[in-house]
Amino acid sequence: MRKFLTIVAALALCISATAQQAIFMAAPLKSPEINPDGTVTFRVRAPKAVSVTVSGEFVKGASSAAMVEKNGVWEYTTPEAVAPEMYPYTFSIDGVQTLDLSNAWVNRDVASLSSVLLVPGGRADLYTIQDVPHGTVSKVWYDSAVAGFDRRMTVYTPAGYEQNTKTRYPVLYVLHGIGGDEDAWVTQGRACQILDNLIAKGEAKPMIVVFTNGNISEEAAPLENSTGYTVASMGLPKTMEGTFETSFPEVVKFIDANYRTIAKKQSRAICGLSMGGFHTLYITLNNPDMFNYSGMFSAAIGTGSEQRGNAAIYGDMDKKIATYFSKKPALLWIGIGDADFLYKANTDFRAKLDAGKYPYEYMETGDGHVWKNWRIYLSEFVPKLFK
Amino acid sequence: MRKFLTIVAALALCISATAQQAIFMAAPLKSPEINPDGTVTFRVRAPKAVSVTVSGEFVKGASSAAMVEKNGVWEYTTPEAVAPEMYPYTFSIDGVQTLDLSNAWVNRDVASLSSVLLVPGGRADLYTIQDVPHGTVSKVWYDSAVAGFDRRMTVYTPAGYEQNTKTRYPVLYVLHGIGGDEDAWVTQGRACQILDNLIAKGEAKPMIVVFTNGNISEEAAPLENSTGYTVASMGLPKTMEGTFETSFPEVVKFIDANYRTIAKKQSRAICGLSMGGFHTLYITLNNPDMFNYSGMFSAAIGTGSEQRGNAAIYGDMDKKIATYFSKKPALLWIGIGDADFLYKANTDFRAKLDAGKYPYEYMETGDGHVWKNWRIYLSEFVPKLFK
Numbered sequence: 104m105r106k107f108l109t110i111v112a113a114l115a116l117c118i119s120a121t122a123q124q125a126i127f128m129a130a131p132l133k134s135p136e137i138n139p140d141g142t143v144t145f146r147v148r149a150p151k152a153v154s155v156t157v158s159g160e161f162v163k164g165a166s167s168a169a170m171v172e173k174n175g176v177w178e179y180t181t182p183e184a185v186a187p188e189m190y191p192y193t194f195s196i197d198g199v200q201t202l203d204l205s206n207a208w209v210n211r212d213v214a215s216l217s218s219v220l221l222v223p224g225g226r227a228d229l230y231t232i233q234d235v236p237h238g239t240v241s242k243v244w245y246d247s248a249v250a251g252f253d254r255r256m257t258v259y260t261p262a263g264y265e266q267n268t269k270t271r272y273p274v275l276y277v278l279h280g281i282g283g284d285e286d287a288w289v290t291q292g293r294a295c296q297i298l299d300n301l302i303a304k305g306e307a308k309p310m311i312v313v314f315t316n317g318n319i320s321e322e323a324a325p326l327e328n329s330t331g332y333t334v335a336s337m338g339l340p341k342t343m344e345g346t347f348e349t350s351f352p353e354v355v356k357f358i359d360a361n362y363r364t365i366a367k368k369q370s371r372a373i374c375g376l377s378m379g380g381f382h383t384l385y386i387t388l389n390n391p392d393m394f395n396y397s398g399m400f401s402a403a404i405g406t407g408s409e410q411r412g413n414a415a416i417y418g419d420m421d422k423k424i425a426t427y428f429s430k431k432p433a434l435l436w437i438g439i440g441d442a443d444f445l446y447k448a449n450t451d452f453r454a455k456l457d458a459g460k461y462p463y464e465y466m467e468t469g470d471g472h473v474w475k476n477w478r479i480y481l482s483e484f485v486p487k488l489f490k
Numbered sequence: 491m492r493k494f495l496t497i498v499a500a501l502a503l504c505i506s507a508t509a510q511q512a513i514f515m516a517a518p519l520k521s522p523e524i525n526p527d528g529t530v531t532f533r534v535r536a537p538k539a540v541s542v543t544v545s546g547e548f549v550k551g552a553s554s555a556a557m558v559e560k561n562g563v564w565e566y567t568t569p570e571a572v573a574p575e576m577y578p579y580t581f582s583i584d585g586v587q588t589l590d591l592s593n594a595w596v597n598r599d600v601a602s603l604s605s606v607l608l609v610p611g612g613r614a615d616l617y618t619i620q621d622v623p624h625g626t627v628s629k630v631w632y633d634s635a636v637a638g639f640d641r642r643m644t645v646y647t648p649a650g651y652e653q654n655t656k657t658r659y660p661v662l663y664v665l666h667g668i669g670g671d672e673d674a675w676v677t678q679g680r681a682c683q684i685l686d687n688l689i690a691k692g693e694a695k696p697m698i699v700v701f702t703n704g705n706i707s708e709e710a711a712p713l714e715n716s717t718g719y720t721v722a723s724m725g726l727p728k729t730m731e732g733t734f735e736t737s738f739p740e741v742v743k744f745i746d747a748n749y750r751t752i753a754k755k756q757s758r759a760i761c762g763l764s765m766g767g768f769h770t771l772y773i774t775l776n777n778p779d780m781f782n783y784s785g786m787f788s789a790a791i792g793t794g795s796e797q798r799g800n801a802a803i804y805g806d807m808d809k810k811i812a813t814y815f816s817k818k819p820a821l822l823w824i825g826i827g828d829a830d831f832l833y834k835a836n837t838d839f840r841a842k843l844d845a846g847k848y849p850y851e852y853m854e855t856g857d858g859h860v861w862k863n864w865r866i867y868l869s870e871f872v873p874k875l876f877k
Contacts, residue, residue: 131601151584153538197538201588207601208713211594214518221719234716237640241628244649253624262631265748326595329621332608361652 132176133204135192135220141184145192145222147203150175152196159192159220160475161185167195187227188475189293191217210290213282214325228300229482230293235303236262240295242285242327245357247319249350254316255323256354257285259295260362261309271363273489274311275396276354277481278375278382281342281403284324285316288481291474292376308489310372311362315354317375317382319347322473335413343378343403345413349481351386355393374398374436376477377445381408385416388423391430397489398436400480401472405448428461434487435463439482442471500684519563521592522579522607528571530607532579532818534590537562539583546579546607547862548572554582574611575862576680578604597677600669601712615687616869622690623649627682629672629714632744634706636737641703642710643741644672646682647749648689648696658750660876661698662783662867663741665762665769668729670792671711672703675868676705678861679763684869695876698749702741704762704769706734706834730790732800738773742780759875761785761823763864764832768795772803775810778817782877785823787867788859815848821851821874825867829858 134146143159146264147170154165155177162181170177177194191210194201196308202209203218210219223231238261247254261272277294279287288294294312300308318339322328341347359366373394375383380402409417435456439449466483468476521533532544534557542564543554549568553596557564578597581588589596590605597606610618625648631640647660664681666674675681681699688694705726707716728734746753760781762770774784796804822843826836843850853870855863 149584149586151540152586194582196586196588197536199534199536199539199583199588200591201583201586202591203601204587204589204603207598207603208719209596209598209603211596214594216589216591216594216596232710232714232716234639237631237642239628241626244624244650245628252621255624265630310572323619327619329619406716407740 113487120168131402132205134203135218137185137214137222138180141222143185143222144180145170145174145179145194145203146178146205147194147196147201148176149196151159152177154195154197156195157192158195159190160188161190161192170194172302185220185222187222187224189227189230189291189478190220190222192218192220211274211286211325212291226479226482229297229391230478231300232296233300233303235299237299238262238295238302239264240289240397241292243361244323245354248353249346250319252322252369254321255285255327255384256316257289257314258358258362259298259312259314261298261311264311264363268363271365272309272311273370274313274355274358274364275485275488276313276315276371276394278315278317278373280375280377280379283379284318284321285314286324287328288314292481293478294481297478298485301482301485307485310485311358311364312336313354313358315342315351317347319350319381343381343384343406343408343412345416346446348382348385348389349413351382352390352393368392368395369433370395370489372396374400374481374484375402376400376404376480377472380404381406387432387435388420389416389426390425391423391432392484395433396436396484397432397434398438398480398484399449400438400477400484401440401443401445402437402449402452404452405445424456424459424461428459435461436466436487437463438466438468438476438483440468440470440476442469444472512613519592520801521590522605524572524609525567528609529568530556530572530609531565531567532581532590533563533565533592534581534583534588535563536842538581539564541582541584543582543583544576544579547575548577548579548607558583572607572609574609574614575605576614576617576678576865577609579607580604582628588847597862598673598712599678613869616684616823618687619683620687620690622686624686625649625682625689626651627676630748631710634737635740636733637706639709641708642672642714643703644701645745645749646685646701647701648685648698650696651698651750655750658752659696659698660757660759661700661745661749661751662741662872663700663702663758663760664876665702665704665760665766667762667764667766670766671705671708672701673711673714675701679868680865681868684865684872688869688872694872697872697876698745698751700741700745702738704734704766705729706737719776730768730793730795730799732772732803734769735772735776736800736802738769739777739780755779755782757782757876759783759785761787761868761871762789763787763867764790764859766860767791768793774819774822775807775814776803778810778814783818783823783871784819784821785825785867785871786836787864787871788826788830788832789824789836789839790832793838811843811846811848815846822848823853823871823874824850825853825855825870826864827855827857827859829856830860830863 132146155170158167162168170179171275208219380399519533542557545554557566595606656674
């Protein structure tokens with residue numbers, strides 16, 4: 104037995120020096136810890152620190168909460184139960200922002216990293232990995248004639264897709280916001296968990312879901328492209344000027360050519376958040392025979408991009424809207440938070456639809472331009488599709 | 491224009507408060523920065539810190555190097571050019587280990603996180619994303635009768651797989667070490683980049699590559715299973731006692747049923763590192779008609795696990811070896827570092843093969859039981875397959 108333990112310790116060497124170091128360092132801390140009463144405790148070891156705080160939306164009434172030190176370990180327990188939700192958070196140790204290295208769950212949001220707490224329960228149970236059949240999640244490259252290079256997308260095929268080789272599936276295209284990429288909905292949006300869980304409960308039809316990269320100047324997400332490892336800033340070229348919208352039919356063509364889709368309008372949906380909501384609107388209007396369901400989540404419309412961009416894509420709105428609705432799409436869905444800086448632009452757009460007596464569904468939530476809302480909107484939108 | 495800039499700033503809100511904060515905080519630091527002379531500079535802002543160090547294998551002759559402060563930013567430049575390689579690294583700020591938050595590339599190694607530096611050049615160019623056709627990388631779940639639940643694997647299909655619908659492909663199975671999972675070879679092993687690049691150069695045949703999870707008690711990698719978000723320790727049950735080896739034919743059956751494989755021995759290979767090398771040996775010997783190519787990378791043989799485990803899997807070695815070689819496999823490949831704690835066990839195993847006049851190929855490198863070696867071994871092994 105002694106030899107075995109020696110071997111296990113030695114096998115620990117099969118991981119890097121860093122991991123090895125962690126194993127032989129001080130006892131690991133449990134952080135975050137969801138307590139039986141629903142409060143959450145965060146811990147970080149920093150014996151020499153003078154001040155340690157934790158930041159996250161579970162901190163109420165302030166941007167951060169002071170942690171308290173005992174034996175070199177700083178701790179903070181929320182005063183109340185934390186509502187079910189996915190929360191990014193960070194620590195600040197003497198003014199230096201750090202992750203919670205006791206927690207392996209790290210999220211990248213554009214160029215920023217944070218640790219992640221997920222409190223299950225209620226709607227947040229849709230965001231957790233349940234013991235249900237899981238779809239396949241693939242990173243796929245397609246040749247973009249418009250961009251002039253290969254580009255990456257994420258494709259979700261529902262559980263059973265590989266086995267049911269005679270079955271064809273409807274397709275939902277899901278678009279990210281500015282600064283995001285083809286990973287954003289999968290990581291921060293928990294879209295694959297939402298799909299797995301809604302399908303398993305019978306609340307959504309099995310469907311293929313395609314997460315594109317809406318930054319047409321990019322091959323792929325940061326760290327996933329051949330142009331190096333620098334994370335893109337918010338200032339990418341060609342994000343809201345018409346090129347991505349122009350290119351979208353080639354995405355649909357690729358998916359229809361490479362997956363067992365039902366390649367017709369009745370079985371196609373599209374939605375997106377912020378810039379992706381803007382893209383959704385203009386892709387839909389410029390291709391009125393392509394999508395039967397369109398979802399605008401906190402759409403970044405009315406920002407002036409329409410005036411600066413490609414007139415062929417953004418012009419003739421009234422006429423395009425009339426044509427689109429004349430073809431009787433099954434659903435135009437609009438969701439926005441009442442604190443969103445795009446609230447007025449979306450209200451104005453709805454007034455325009457109302458004036459034309461054009462039908463749409465509307466959901467207004469609290470909060471602003473945040474992932475919390477976009478997870479809600481996706482989980483509301485998906486059950487309405489392909490019924 | 492002013493309105494546009496306001497909107498861009500507002501759109502920054504479409505990402506989380508954390509990301510937003512980063513954007514409006516002090517100017518971002520460039521870290522790590524590969525300088526024209528090949529040295530690398532690391533930077534971290536910590537105005538109140540007393541001592542900051544950086545740890546990584548680029549630090550020579552010590553476990554860490556002191557960084558020097560100027561205007562609140564701590565900096566370290568390596569004294570010499572850093573050799574092309576992938577390096578995990580961390581900072582220590584007044585004794586608290588942290589990641590480099592200027593660098594979005596984070597690696598998880600079992601439960602430990604580190605930042606990643608990749609210095610291109612030489613063999614390390616195989617580890618970078620090049621402007622070549624990319625394969626599809628999928629996370630796929632299969633129903634394991636042996637485990638009693640669905641389990642996750644990573645499947646790489648080479649560029650063109652989707653389009654060349656009449657083509658069937660050989661399959662390589664790639665196994666991880668103790669503490670690892672179905673993500674390890676993809677993240678730390680850079681296996682998909684190695685495959686993309688070797689195939690693009692014509693140095694490897696297009697092949698399907700399957701990365702299994704060798705922890706048969708687990709559904710999936712940490713953070714990817716339904717049992718919660720705790721990262722598994724090294725002490726998982728049933729890692730080297732025969733169950734995973736017993737279950738392996740069901741993996742092969744699943745792949746043959748769901749992918750366009752050439753479902754015969756001549757077109758199947760298997761390899762693995764450490765525990766995965768151990769698994770490779772016993773899966774191969776117990777299924778002598780299954781694999782034509784087997785690669786043992788720093789294999790964790792001779793640790794006593796064989797004596798404690800399932801005798802049906804680990805017993806009758808001499809007879810199984812004789813049977814295996816009697817069927818004339820194309821290649822048994824063994825690689826190990828001269829500083830590996832398993833060096834002697836592998837030397838003993840080779841002596842046994844030599845005594846029986848059994849053919850194998852052998853590669854001995856420097857260093858020990860580290861990912862650097864496993865990336866080398868994979869990139870040496872793959873070009874030998876299916877020729």
